[in-house]
Amino acid sequence: MLWRHRHLFANLYRREIRNRYVGSASGMFWALLHPLLLLGVYTFIFTLVFRPPELTGKHYLLFVAIGLWPWLAFQESLLRGTVAIQGYAGLIKKVAFPHELVIYSTVAATFTLHLAGYLLVLAVLWAVGQPLTATGLPLALGVWALLFLASSGLALFFSTIQVFLKDTEHILSPVMQILLYLAPILYPLTLVPPDLRVWVAANPFSYLVGRLREALEGGQALPVSADAWALLGTVVVLLAGRAFFLRMSPYFEDFV
Amino acid sequence: MEPLLSLDHIGKDYPRLKNAGSQLRNFLALLRGQGVADFYRALDDVTVNLRRGESLGIIGENGAGKSTLLKIIAGVIKPSRGSNVVRGRVSALLELGSGFHPEYTGLENIDLAAALLGLSADDLRDKREEIVAFADIGEHINQPIKHYSSGMVVRLGFAVATAVEPEILITDEVLAVGDESFQKKCIRWIEAFLADGGTLLLCSHSMYHIQKLCQQALWLHHGRQHMLGSSAEVTQEYLAYHEKKELAAKAEAATRPAQARAPQGAYSIVEFRVEDDGGTPLDSATYRGSFRATGTAYSDDGREPVVVVGLVRADGTPVYGVLSEMDGYRPIRIDAQHFRFAIRFHDLLTLPGKYAVRAHAMDPEALRLFDTWEIELAVVGDSREVGLCHLPHSWLES
CATH class of the missing domain: 2.70.50.60 (abc- transporter (atp binding component) like domain)
Structure with missing residues (x-):
């Protein structure tokens, strides 16, 4: 059904990518520079200001880099996806096409840019001698694929809510900011007090960055049973988000 | 012969949008599969059957539900009541230039507009020159759309719509924009399209275009089907209605003053x-x-x-x-x-x-x-x- 519309998806996807820099020369540049600046600031705070003893002797820059780009891809695709239906209101009111394509193209474009930045930064870190191995790369890409599917499912869900409740985007933005600090992206799980650790570990992002670090730093190349559960959870999120979206999308035109 | 288009007692309600509280109620009502509580009827009880090659003009005053009806036929919205069946490839021009991005050039915009109308990349490769030739806007095709006049946007939009080779062409006030020579070109194209057995749904305030291009006409009045019949008959009734309305307005203006008024003129x-x-x-x-x-x-x-x-x-x-x-x-x-x-x-x-x-x-x-x-x-x-x-x-x- 969606396969029939692959040309439309390709067009929307290309447009989403171009929209990031068309009209502003620095758009593409910022797509890479913004995460780099964040990386620099976090490294400054945690290795020069706080200096927790647990981090001494570790490659903190690499540690954060591995988790930061997936997080930004997730956060940005969710925030952009949430307002995507509104952004395409002009088309939705005038042209008949599957509305979900708008979400997929927005999420896919965001992931494309951040994955490209990720690979570039990892290559640079590897080139300067940081302990990275290529053997875990396919597994890491598999984890990215899971993240992409889960982000799409959530974006489908939140974009639907946003059509009806315009506050959604304003609530989501600070929530995402808070979630960043609740996930072991900027700090290792071992730094969390033991009785709170189980809560932080329950965050899906703990699994996600943990697997990325095992793959890229540890060189792990083979899936484990947790990956199967993650896949199952991802598929559930995607299908539930899509079902919700498709149930409500016939009414979008009335409300956007 | 099976009708190409059958609308059976269709209606469309639009929610009245007010505060956040009613938004939440609307959302929950729709989620539960109920209709929204507070709505107005944009369209009600319209029944039309069109066979291949028959063309329908849709007339009515502003806000009569013409655009809503076209949107339902084009598949942009689902009717709240009734059923609509469309058996054929539809190309809808509900608004010229919908899907065009002002920052992109005409040529770049053709790609997305064509994809939205269902044209694949391969189809488009063959059609692109045809589209550019039909639009006939010269060097502007390589300029961003934001520098276009509305007439040029119309040319490009119509050119893309023709390239899809639709069985049903839906146009909303398209002929009202654009210069006369392009209008003539569009009408020539539509006439050829009709001669080849195409079906046209035209929404227009120009009774001339309705009579010239459509055999049948539907007159919508306050969202309801007021009259459906041969385009000559319906347009005549419609014009008579307007004449009467105008005269009534004039008469009212003339009778409104009380029993005395200030002198006017010599x-x-x-x-x-x-x-x-x-x-x-x-x-x-x-x-x-x-x-x-x-x-x-x-x-x-x-x-x-x-x-x-x-x-x-x-x-x-x-x-x-x-x-x-x-x-x-x-x-x-x-x-x-x-x-x-x-x-x-x-x-x-x-x-x-x-x-x-x-x-x-x-x-x-x-x-x-x-x-x-x-x-x-x-x-x-x-x-x-x-x-x-x-x-x-x-x-x-x-």
Whole structure:
């Protein structure tokens, strides 16, 4: 059904990518520079200001880099996806096409840019001698694929809510900011007090960055049973988000 | 033959959007599969069947639901009630340039617009030149759309829509934009499209285009199907309706002032009443009965004006009128500039119906008409005669 519309998806996807820099020369540049600046600031705070003893002797820059780009891809695709239906209101009111394509193209474009930045930064870190191995790369890409599917499912869900409740985007933005600090992206799980650790570990992002670090730093190349559960959870999120979206999308035109 | 398009009692409700609380209620109601509580009916109970090659013009005033109907047929929205079945490839131009991004060039915009209409990349490769040629906007094709005139956007939009080779073409007021030569080009294309068995759904305020391009016409009025039939018949009715409406608006403006008003122009009527013999104002008179029309005329230069009093039908058709000087009647001078007049109509021969009594002021030479005052008057009574007025007659025995 969606396969029939692959040309439309390709067009929307290309447009989403171009929209990031068309009209502003620095758009593409910022797509890479913004995460780099964040990386620099976090490294400054945690290795020069706080200096927790647990981090001494570790490659903190690499540690954060591995988790930061997936997080930004997730956060940005969710925030952009949430307002995507509104952004395409002009088309939705005038042209008949599957509305979900708008979400997929927005999420896919965001992931494309951040994955490209990720690979570039990892290559640079590897080139300067940081302990990275290529053997875990396919597994890491598999984890990215899971993240992409889960982000799409959530974006489908939140974009639907946003059509009806315009506050959604304003609530989501600070929530995402808070979630960043609740996930072991900027700090290792071992730094969390033991009785709170189980809560932080329950965050899906703990699994996600943990697997990325095992793959890229540890060189792990083979899936484990947790990956199967993650896949199952991802598929559930995607299908539930899509079902919700498709149930409500016939009414979008009335409300956007 | 199976109809290409069948709309069966379709209707569309739109929610009234108010505060966040009602948004939440709407959302929950829709999620539970109920309709929203607070809505207005944009469209109701429309039933249309079109066979291949038949074309339908959709007419009606602004807000009558024309665009909503086209959106339903195009598949942009789902009807709230009824069923719609469309069997054919639809190309809809609901708004020219929808899907165009102002920052991109015309050529770049063709890609997405074509993809939205269902054209694949391969199809488009073959069609792109055709589209560019049809749009015929020269070098502008490589310029961002934001620098285009609205006419050029229309050209490009129509060019893309034609490339899809639709079975059903839906256009909403497309022909209203664009210069005349492009309009002619569009009409030529549509005529060829129709000759090849295409089906057109055209929404337009131009009765000329509707009559020229469509066999059938649908007149929507306040979201309802007011009339469906041959385009000649429906457009004529529609035009008649508008004429009547315009006249009603004019008549209302003329009758609105109270029984006196300030002089307008060199000669005018400043007071006018329709009354019975006892002086009571009337809004109806009896067939074969009587009424009086009385008033005051104003003369700027103090010379005695000529007064015209007459009867017109509600649609403005004059029934009878008479000038005071024809009957040798002279309005009675009240002061230097004002003259009273009164006329009695007896044995009123106009058949029961809606009329208006008119008074005009003319110059003393009865050459120029200066002012009009109109008062509605219904003629009531029992009569099975037909026509406008009674003509005295007798049936002959031999």
